Amino acid sequence: MPAPPCASCGKARAALRRPRSGQALCGACFCTAFEAEVLRTVLAGRLLPPGAVVAVGASGGKDSTVLAHVLRALAPRLGLTLHLVAVDEGIGGYRDAALASVRRQAARWELPLTIVAYADLFGGWTMDAVARSTAGSGRSRSCCTFCGVLRRRALEEGARRVGATHIVTGHNADDMAETVLMNFLRGDAARLARGGGLGSRGEGGALPRCRPLQLASQKEVVLYAHFRRLDYFSEECVYAPEAFRGHARDLLKRLEAARPSVVLDLVHSAERLALAPAARPPRPGACSRCGALASRALCQACALLDGLNRGRPRLAIGKGRRGLDEEGAQGAPGDAEGGVEGAQGASGDAERDVEGAQGDTEGGVEGAQGAPGDAEGAPSSCDCGASGVRAACDCE
């Protein structure tokens, strides 16, 4: 049975059906339609003003690859300058291959590429080292929390190095839907209150970030990559199976089988959530150590690193002494835990499944409350030489 003609141009044979509307389209028309929709999102949401220098978080995975490709196609029309920023978390056997893919893309598209590595930025802490350090805690490792927070910082740093004015990441509609579910299951009211928009405007020095692919479904992203013959890296992060986000993803897949529109319905619900004022996050200030955006004295990245350095990796994770609501969140992007974004940052889109690299998978309850003890006092150091804000760390 021959394929029906394309519903749009009527000339070529249809090569696919769009998952959302069931229309039969040929490859070229579909790609055009996809790009048009991304353009519409950017314009209607006023996400990227003309003349913006845009840092694209590139992980080598399908979402960031498609994002970079679409933005490159739209750049002349929108008046943008693009830079690729890739983050090297130091996960052996996974990130190296992904980075190779990013390098190939940068070469092919002739876009400038900057790579920032955790090892350089965060005093030698690679994700593998973090994983080893947190391995003995008995409960799940919460590598993803660290990875997400630190990746946000790294992305911000990389963007600054190239002089960018905006950061874009490749989160798609499925990511947003999973994040909503996850935040509900973890009871993270603060993130729920923050999320739902198209990105954050960037307060107090943090760069504005947005997600142009937010309303595109994952299936369409994959289809687009297929028809444009894009080459990307598609394996799962080594630490992915432990992530809580996996549960949300599993539920989403089943819901989608029952009702295909559920992804957008969830995004719509997230946009319209009304939370009580008490649950909203406090106004952000600046981190006392690094100056980045923070809702308490220390930004989340500094707090986490502190915990690692002092041999107490779970210091900044966990309930703390205060309740969930006031913990609220870390204010804003600079803090590396942007709202509903779940700290995906640059990478992580490559492997769909139980991602892991999605940052705040454990976010919710463990939400990253700044280490309680670190909030006050000037930095000092313990006798053993570890730096910290308390006179003595728990080396004894």
Add this chain to the structure above:
Amino acid sequence: MVWQVLEGLSRDSAKRLRFVPGIVYVDEGAACGRSPEDRAKTLSEARLVLEAVGFPHHEVALEEVFSLPPSVLRRPAQGPAETQAQGDYKAAVDTFLQQQLVLGAQDSLPPAPGEGQLHHPQGLPGPQSWTAAQTQALCRLFESVKTLTAREELLQTLRTHLILHVARAHGYSKVMTGESCTRLAIRLLTNLALGRGAFLAWDTGFCDERHGDVVVVRPMREHTLKEVAFYNRLFAVPSVFTPAIDTKAPEKASIHRLVEAFLLRLQAQFPSTVSTVYRTSEKLTKAPREGCASGPRCLLCMCTLDIDAADSATAFGAQSCSHLSPMQLPPLPAEAGTPPTPCCPPGPGRAQGADERQDAQAHFLEQLCYGCRVNMKELASLDPLPPYIQAEAQLRSQRAWVRREIQEFLIEDGGDGEDGQS
């Protein structure tokens, strides 16, 4: 819950409850496809239990939605109704019922999660009956909806309307439903997945006043299902089992089942899941998010509409855009100076040849909130719907049309006065 109320009203309880309750049963057997004999059997079992309790009880069958007046869907203008207004309504409804009285067979009803709370005690229930024609109409309605998800939602809506009607007819001011903490957590996630995120506070909060004069309260929301089960067992509370619309359906059949299975499974692994979700529901407020003013209300669920403009950068905008014909997408030229044109022109972009039927359906859908819209889209036509819904829908679209015609002559309150052509 009935048992608890009984205890609360007994003479020797420490804090005596101060209301006079009645009980409402809704028979949903027709929607579940049960035979009349089964329904009669369940009803007699239920009656035994009810009579043991001793409160006045009202038994209604779901078929009676076909005889509801359209005023069920209207929110009374005043707040909590005074006795006089209630009396007027009651008188009006009584006359209506008399007019609609059809000689019927027996009443048969399985227990429903409804209970009524009264100012003043009522006597025996009024004449309530249903016909085989109504049963068939009901079956047809449920069959015309394809997915189990939409069926369950439809059932929920109809049941709510019916209970509201009974409450209003008999002068009850509050309706208590027996949802437990577990059920509410499940409902929270389900409604999220159905696109009803804006209304979670009403759907799962303690009190739900969107119907105006009748308030729905959920006194059991702090108790988990397990506690309820234990209570029933320890105190030998009699109960009647009856199959529901989704009994024995496979897990993947509907969103409700999926979420229920998921949540219970997760609860086994992380024991705080249900209470965490429940606590989150307490943080929800009823105020709209950006203070969008009180606009028109949804026809079916009576919440303020949560629809954005068709070309906005939101999930709704994305969906309404992709439904239009792709021929209207402008090609991507390389001109830099063109003003940003909306990719999908607003307005009637639908294909030519829209029948009146499609028009009517479109008008109907426009009066619904996002969640109800997604459900009702599955209906092929509006005919199987109960007459009260159709009548009200027509009335509203008529009013909207009239309003559009005279819009330029209206003087908006607080704005500049418009005076048509000068």
